[in-house]
Amino acid sequence: MLTCEKCDFELDEKSEYCPNCGSLFVEKTCANHSDKEAEGTCIICAKEFCPDCGQDVNDKFLCNEHSDLEIYQSMVRVYGSSDSVEIDYLVTLLNQEGFHPFRFDRKANPISLGGVDYSLFRASGDYDGHIVNEIKLMVPLNEYLETKVTIEQILDQEGNE
Numbered sequence: 001m002l003t004c005e006k007c008d009f010e011l012d013e014k015s016e017y018c019p020n021c022g023s024l025f026v027e028k029t030c031a032n033h034s035d036k037e038a039e040g041t042c043i044i045c046a047k048e049f050c051p052d053c054g055q056d057v058n059d060k061f062l063c064n065e066h067s068d069l070e071i072y073q074s075m076v077r078v079y080g081s082s083d084s085v086e087i088d089y090l091v092t093l094l095n096q097e098g099f100h101p102f103r104f105d106r107k108a109n110p111i112s113l114g115g116v117d118y119s120l121f122r123a124s125g126d127y128d129g130h131i132v133n134e135i136k137l138m139v140p141l142n143e144y145l146e147t148k149v150t151i152e153q154i155l156d157q158e159g160n161e
């Protein structure tokens, strides 16, 4: 079994990059600059980027567009609300669609996420603007883009009814 040298994630033999930390194992050019060598693969959008277009954030490589997402281990916040019923509703619908959503509630037991304090969630910039009692809807990294679209569709429909 191959593992990533940087994060010990188990890899497919054919992996060109580590889906857990974004380490790139082959030479690629940046998705934005065909003349620049890529430094890593964004773990959200799976594209390669040069150091101008992406960066390591807490040992995860992210493109500039996705560098302000809140990521914890292999989960990413796709939605947040102080409305517990709304979050439960979305979790149910996403489960039905075959996704793996996880409800993260500051007041619920964070031990289930590894016993790490809420404050360890990374957010670029100022944290003060966040809703303190926000319930976070987390999904696995590779489900972020799809679940984001799905959630927007669900909320759109709700709004139109």
Ligand SMILES: [Zn+2]
Pocket: 004, 005, 006, 007, 008, 009, 018, 019, 020, 021, 022, 023
């Ligand atoms: Zn890795």
Ligand SMILES: [Zn+2]
Pocket: 042, 043, 044, 045, 046, 047, 062, 063, 064, 065, 066
């Ligand atoms: Zn990205």
Ligand SMILES: [Zn+2]
Pocket: 030, 031, 032, 033, 036, 049, 050, 051, 052, 053
């Ligand atoms: Zn670039």
